[in-house]
Amino acid sequence: MYARRAAQLLQELSSCEEGQLPPYNGDKFDQVIRECEEHSRQFQSLIRDKDIETKNEDHYGSFIHHLSIIRNKRCLMAYMYKRAEVIQSYRWNVGRVLPREIQDKLNFSEQEYFKDYCGVIDSYMKDLDLDLTVDMVPPKDPYIRVRVLSEIGEVSLGDHAVSLTKDSFHFLRRTDAEPFISQGLMEEFVE
Amino acid sequence: KKKKKRREQKSFPSQIASLPSPNPRHHPTVGLGASTCAMPGYYDISDILMEDEAVSVAFHVGANGVGLLDPGTETNSVEKGAKIDLPFWLAHELCRRRAVSITIPSCFGQKMKKDVQADAACVDLGTRYPYFYEFGCKLFPLVGDKSIGPFLRHTFANRYKEMLSKSHTASLNAIPKFVLRLSKEEHQLFEAARSSMVEFKKWRVRDLGLMKTTIVGHKRKTDLH
Numbered sequence: 441m442y443a444r445r446a447a448q449l450l451q452e453l454s455s456c457e458e459g460q461l462p463p464y465n466g467d468k469f470d471q472v473i474r475e476c477e478e479h480s481r482q483f484q485s486l487i488r489d490k491d492i493e494t495k496n497e498d499h500y501g502s503f504i505h506h507l508s509i510i511r512n513k514r515c516l517m518a519y520m521y522k523r524a525e526v527i528q529s530y531r532w533n534v535g536r537v538l539p540r541e542i543q544d545k546l547n548f549s550e551q552e553y554f555k556d557y558c559g560v561i562d563s564y565m566k567d568l569d570l571d572l573t574v575d576m577v578p579p580k581d582p583y584i585r586v587r588v589l590s591e592i593g594e595v596s597l598g599d600h601a602v603s604l605t606k607d608s609f610h611f612l613r614r615t616d617a618e619p620f621i622s623q624g625l626m627e628e629f630v631e
Numbered sequence: 632k633k634k635k636k637r638r639e640q641k642s643f644p645s646q647i648a649s650l651p652s653p654n655p656r657h658h659p660t661v662g663l664g665a666s667t668c669a670m671p672g673y674y675d676i677s678d679i680l681m682e683d684e685a686v687s688v689a690f691h692v693g694a695n696g697v698g699l700l701d702p703g704t705e706t707n708s709v710e711k712g713a714k715i716d717l718p719f720w721l722a723h724e725l726c727r728r729r730a731v732s733i734t735i736p737s738c739f740g741q742k743m744k745k746d747v748q749a750d751a752a753c754v755d756l757g758t759r760y761p762y763f764y765e766f767g768c769k770l771f772p773l774v775g776d777k778s779i780g781p782f783l784r785h786t787f788a789n790r791y792k793e794m795l796s797k798s799h800t801a802s803l804n805a806i807p808k809f810v811l812r813l814s815k816e817e818h819q820l821f822e823a824a825r826s827s828m829v830e831f832k833k834w835r836v837r838d839l840g841l842m843k844t845t846i847v848g849h850k851r852k853t854d855l856h
Contacts, residue, residue: 441699442721447683454676486696497708500730501696507724514679521674
């Protein structure tokens with residue numbers, strides 16, 4: 441009670457590294473909501489039939505319950521907001537497809553949020569006719585050597601098809617190779 | 632989706648320098664270098680966690696229905712005159728409405744002042760009081776103690792000198808022991824210094840991609856005809 445559990449939820453979130461998320465703690469989240477309902481019940485019982493202006497003990501008690509609800513709300517909002525920020529950054533750092541470990545940490549509505557966010561970004565990029573997610577760091581060279589780490593198969597890049605078998609080396613355009621590198625399927629080959 | 636509120640925050644050292652005198656009618660959040668909107672850093676997690684610190688308060692009034700706050704009470708209420716520990720967010724709101732008065736916590740007390748006088752850099756803020764400075768800034772207008780402001784400034788200034796030199800020379804992999812003694816705000820400064828050193832070193836050895844000209848190596852003739 442009194443927002444202690446909500447603070448634990450935020451501790452969990454802040455103890456993770458920058459850009460990482462802990463699994464969505466639905467249980468604690470629901471517990472905090474139930475605490476808010478409890479505070480609300482206590483609040484209702486303290487203010488019924490009372491004159492709002494008299495500052496007696498009931499007034500202060502109800503005020504404390506009210507503050508607890510506001511505090512819980514703030515904690516939960518900050519929790520969702522921070523997670524939403526990290527999910528947005530996934531689109532830019534990881535790509536359109538999230539690996540299994542990350543997907544497991546999100547709850548259903550967060551996965552939906554990610555899909556909608558990708559859709560918004562994609563339609564914006566289509567209007568601009570420009571892919572904004574490549575070349576986040578300005579490249580020195582438009583082409584890069586890559587080594588394929590896991591079997592990808594036949595991929596058509598531009599006007600020709602390339603067969604990306606495991607442990608093969610290729611000389612690709614950076615914009616084509618970047619989605620695979622961010623998913624961990626390829627790595628840059630540095631001599 | 633909620634629009635992000637624009638928040639501009641003054642840099643941390645200037646926040647301490649601009650501490651106002653304690654005026655009970657003065658809104659605590661305005662004038663501390665915070666932004667102009669009513670809830671600065673609403674979504675800011677470290678601000679929320681900082682407000683969870685416990686302070687000891689004395690109740691001027693009774694409060695019904697909140698007996699859980701006071702572990703010593705048998706009825707479901709807090710008696711007038713009770714002294715209990717509340718989280719800062721609760722104490723701060725109640726203090727604004729004159730329902731409680733906050734006693735100065737030990738981190739700004741006499742013993743701490745003596746420790747800082749002896750050697751400011753050795754005081755362990757990281758484990759005991761990680762939100763030392765922010766907490767002091769927020770507490771300052773609520774208690775009548777005018778000395779907290781100068782005390783914070785003095786502590787920070789003394790610790791900063793040593794921290795500055797150590798953070799620029801710290802190696803990237805090992806975490807030096809003194810880092811554990813830093814408060815959250817000092818830790819951010821430390822990280823900023825370390826990453827800027829890393830960037831500087833990278834810049835020093837960067838591949839400039841310059842072409843060597845063939846003229847280098849020939850003796851230059853400097854006759855003027």
